[in-house]
Amino acid sequence: DTAVSQTPKYLVTQMGNDKSIKCEQNLGHDTMYWYKQDSKKFLKIMFSYNNKELIINETVPNRFSPKSPDKAHLNLHINSLELGDSAVYFCASSQDKRQGNFYEQYFGPGTRLTVT
């Protein structure tokens, strides 16, 4: 069983379009994240949700809007896509620190977004 899944794995779209990436985790974790990995492999956190509540909102254009319908899902919607949005987007989840001592992050397979 896949612990953290993302769909789609590849997304090619044109500038100006709106697209969504979906993420689901079956680990029972309370916290979920979105990361952006640029062409130089640098990983930067975008958002973090804990029990459906937004915890972290880094300096991200407001064209990016996360939505968490329940604690097992965290979707990312991107409006008016730009060339610079091309990257790999990773979803991750982790335990709340109250659930245990180890709360490393479990990552999804990533979504490679290409904006043309």
Add this chain to the structure above:
Amino acid sequence: AQTVTQSQPEMSVQEAETVTLSCTYDTSESDYYLFWYKQPPSRQMILVIRQEAYKQQNATENRFSVNFQKAAKSFSLKISDSQLGDAAMYFCAYRPETSYDKVIFGPGTSLSVIP
């Protein structure tokens, strides 16, 4: 602000040899967690090893071990008996105890394994 530095953008090792990847971090916290993640060409992020700052004993997972020097804020990863499958990007990561949702990743080290 907390930062994580990996000073070696690229490294290579001969198959069956040992290699050490460096990581330093900057924090004013006393309790925190450190991780090494591996990202092979498949791009899946895989946890390799973790260390709690309050533990003096260095973590070990099979061929992977760390050298954790809390005073020096250093957290290096040693890979013994390197295998071709170890070729990947390796990321060092820091997570403070007080802010469980903020994980900071280093820029990564690309490891090549030479057969």
